[in-house]
Amino acid sequence: MLCLSACSAERETATMDKPATAEKQQLLRPPAPEWSDKAVMYEVNVRQYTKEGTFKAFEAHLPRLREMGVDILWFMPIHSISAKNRNGTLGSYYAVDDYKAVNPEFGTADDFKALVGKAHEMGFKVVLDWVANHTGWDNAWTANPDWYTTDEAGNIVQPPGTNWTDVADLNYENPEMKAAMLDAMKYWVMEFDVDGYRADYAGGVPTSFWETAREELEKIKPVYMLAEDDQQIRLLSRAFNSNYGWALYNLMNQTAKGLSGAEQIKKYAERLEKQYPAGTYPLNFTSNHDENSWIGTEYERLGDAVKTMAALGFVLPGMPLIYSGQEAGLSKRLSFFDKDEIPWSDLSMQKFYQELIRLKHDNPALWNGKSGGVYQGLETVSGVEAGATETADVTETVAKAAKPILAFERTKGGNTVVVIMNLSSEAVKAATVSGISAGIYRSFPSQTAVDIQATLQIELEPWEYLIYAK
Structure with missing residues (x-):
């Protein structure tokens, strides 16, 4: 999602202070597919990845990423983007025009299906970014105003409390809309064989919907679910395997500036075992699409501590994330709404990440959830x-x-x-x-x-x- 008024960097690091209750700990945990036990996730920004910005062009990087050791490919939203109220020339990936269509900027549905097939052949798992809180203004669903949040005059509105003018807020009190959303999620698993979802703004959607969606998706195949959230721990009770490690991310930024340090990170790590429902854990990152574009590159935020903080994300409990271009020392903020290709001329950081991934893969103590060791x-x-x-x-x-x-x-x-x-x-x-x-x-x-x-x-x-x- 576009990181503006509700941006993660504005959150306090105290989001983990309240431990999960005994009742929550006893709830049925979402199943964790075995392939996620020691997995490292890699976020793919298709638009900016290559000069062409297509699925076919990205395919050429699969052997390199496989050699690096990446396990899960998380693709930012691949759906067609609404033109109405569009930001920039190409628009936000998160202003979905059609949940069952592929953005022609990236290629065709057959191109994506071929990419998923090749990725699977090479040993990758594929996770799609899913935008369930809102749609673009051109989405056909807008013909049904009762599927959306409306004002007193009956006009569809943008998500309340945000400045996301390019999207329209969905109404989860409407059963027809929920059924259509669930149908679309099942479509990509059944027809394209994707392996799960990263849920954008997961806390903006009722937990009950995510729990139903997880139950229905599991009937098709084992899936992995990541929530872009760190506020609603109940999302991890029955729907999601992991959430965003914003608390650690913020501590890293503050530590690099001398505003926090080892003692605060120690307290954070000690809270993990009490805070998270058994078997679940955070996603550890030093960058992603929002942080890079809106907050700054890891070099801006972390300076000389870049490698140290990256290593910390691999050795603390949690699944590590690498964002597109980090292995190339990405030192510029990528444009969010326009074409802005990642420079690949210097892959000097690739070996560094390859070694960290090997460290994690080779040592069960560093594996994820129940498969790993506690701090x-x-x-x-x-x-x-x-x-x-x-x-x-x-x-x-x-x-x-x-x-x-x-x-x-x-x-x-x-x-x-x-x-x-x-x-x-x-x-x-x-x-x-x-x-x-x-x-x-x-x-x-x-x-x-x-x-x-x-x-x-x-x-x-x-x-x-x-x-x-x-």
């Missing part, structure tokens, strides 16, 4: 920086050095991953990390064998991190 914090005690001789200097140095270090481990079965990160722009001269599960580990990414004891002495440069796996 277990490690104790960190700072040493004394050289040259600090006075008691006051020692106290100040210890206090300062303690704050930047985030240390934890995750264990699943016989697999353990230990993570130690300096989440600051200052070097940590000396620190002690204790409570580690001792043993022979492989360092990341070199795979060098390291004998790690229960207590480890470390020194870290700004934003430096250590990852060990056994």
Whole structure:
């Protein structure tokens, strides 16, 4: 969705403060397809991906993405876009003109079906972006005003409380509209064999609809459901497998600016197990289509901490997301309503992401939901920086050095991953990390064998991190 007045970046990081109730924890969890256990998601912006901006042109990138290790391809909305009240020259992907039609800008329905088939042959799963809260103004459904929210004069209105003038708000009290929406969702699963949905503005649609939709889709095939939401935890009770990790995203941005740090991220990670219904988890990201276009690139927001925060998203509980072009070091904001091709001349970040994906795939402790290990914090005690001789200097140095270090481990079965990160722009001269599960580990990414004891002495440069796996 267009990230404007309700943008994620405006949210507070305290959205996870309320744990799920015992009653919610006992509700039937949505089934998690086995292929999602260790999956990494990749968001595809077809319009900006290639010069042609078509399904066929994108197909040429499938071998590269497969080699990188990507599991799930999330396609931004592929539907035809309304012309009425359009923003820009090409319009918003989220102003749907026809839920059963393909945007001719991208190709034909047969082109998309061929793309899904090829993706499946290569081992990918395909998730479609679904816009259930609103339609474009040219959508044939507007012939039925009672399918929409209307004002006192009976005029269809845009979603209340937003400035999304290019879309019309749907009325979920109308059973005919709900039936048509569900029929359209089933259509892409039955006719195109897609593997699930990323639900745009999921909180703007009644939870009961999503629960019914999930039940009906499961009758066709196992699906994966991602909610663009972090406010309504009940969406994860019976409808969705994961939601948006905006709390972590915001903490990353604040930490990079020195406004937050390791202690806040530690508290966030400790809350995950209590907050999320069993088996569900957040989507971890440093960028996506909204954040890139409306808030800024990861380089604008994170600066020198880009790689550190990307790595953090792979090692904390949750499914990692890579946005189109991040593996090419995308350092510009892509236009949302007009053509703005991603530059692919520099793929220097591709190996970095490939190594992170391999780390996740190879270590069950980092897998998703019940298949992975829980976050277990490690104790960190700072040493004394050289040259600090006075008691006051020692106290100040210890206090300062303690704050930047985030240390934890995750264990699943016989697999353990230990993570130690300096989440600051200052070097940590000396620190002690204790409570580690001792043993022979492989360092990341070199795979060098390291004998790690229960207590480890470390020194870290700004934003430096250590990852060990056994």
